Structures are given as structure tokens and as C-alpha cells.
Amino acid sequence: MKTKEQLDQLRDMSLEELREQADSLKESLFRLKFRKTLGVGESVSSIKSEKKTLARVNTLIRQKELEAQA
Numbered sequence: 001m002k003t004k005e006q007l008d009q010l011r012d013m014s015l016e017e018l019r020e021q022a023d024s025l026k027e028s029l030f031r032l033k034f035r036k037t038l039g040v041g042e043s044v045s046s047i048k049s050e051k052k053t054l055a056r057v058n059t060l061i062r063q064k065e066l067e068a069q070a
Helices: 002-012 015-038 044-069
Strands: none
Touching: 002 044, 015 044
16 A cells, blocks of 8 residues: 555645656665665665656656646
């Protein structure tokens, strides 16, 4: 149910807030990958969940852009 709650929160955000969230997730993902490369011990599951969240945010951005055009 955690993803459903997270998705509901993302749907309530405005387009600008979603873009800020996407930038934040990209930076976070970069840092996770960098730590993994250094061998600090970040798990692959955290990278995977960040990627999925970023994909959800990008999908919602695209949906809102299409709604604005219509």
C-alpha cells in the first residue's frame, strides 16, 4: 500500500512540483549509483525503487502536460 499512498501524493502535486521532484530524484539516483560504485554498500533495491519512482513522476508530468494541451 505504500506505493498507492505515494502515487496519490504525487497525483496531488502541481506540474512544477512534479518537475522539482523529478530533479530531486535524479540527483538522489546519481548519488546512490555513485556510492554503489565506490562500494559503500548501498543496496540495489534502493536504486531500483528510486528508478521506479522517477518513472512514475515522469509519467504524471507527461499526463499533466497532455491535459493542459487538450
